[in-house]
Amino acid sequence: MLDPQLAKAGFRARLVATVVASTGLATLSTTSTGYARTTGSFLDDGFVRGMEVTPTGFSHSAVEVVTDVQALTMTVRTTHPQQAAAPNRSLAAKLPQRRAFDGRVIEPVADTLMLREEYVPAPPDTITTSPRGGLTNESGLYIVTLFAPVDVAEWVLDAMGQALRRRFSGGTIIAAGSVAIRCTQRPGASLGQILPYETPGVAFRTVRIPWTAQTRAAVLP
Helix, strand or coil: CCCHHHHHHHHHHHHHCCEEEECCCEEEEEECCEEECCCCCCCCCCCCCCCEEEEECCCCCCCEEEEEECCCEEEECCCCCCEEEEEEEEEEEECCCCEECCCCCCCCCCCCCEEEEEEEECCCEECCCCCCCCEEEEEEEEEEEEEEECCCHHHHHHHHHHHHHHHCCCCCEEEECCEEEEECCCCCCEECCCEECCCCCEEEEEEEEEEEEEEECCCCC
């Protein structure tokens, strides 16, 4: 049988490593209100307003919230010292730092991104039976709900949702101990509508990832 804790751990490990947008290694500088470049494009790299970005190669490394994106400039919510352009720097937008895992009750707030996960297994189907241990087909959904402030929800929820759909595309294998969980292709990962949440000023979008796995039943005594 599939161990649900191992399955959740496998899905979660792939989830938290998702990169929504990235400059890759590039020559970047900082302004008092954000970042700048002379070649390439933050827009083409996929950055949008509302994302949380992690800087690498700068004198600071704290996660920052993007408030405006142009081709050659990016503005963030916080301020920091100006730094001249230098190579081998990067900016990466990942999934929200605020996360509700393992049934933790964390409510969204109006000015912060958030995600919530759900692991929903379906009843297993027996394929074959044998005293040596029959085969069982297990399936279910891994559900990620994304939350964002309403003024940036249209862009940031779409970017994160599309990144998750690519990350868990059909055929992707999730390791759960010795069991290989396969994300299905038909149906594949689907994106729900962007809708208002019950908390004022918050919108949400749900990503549903169907999966299947074959396991061997316990050997009969």
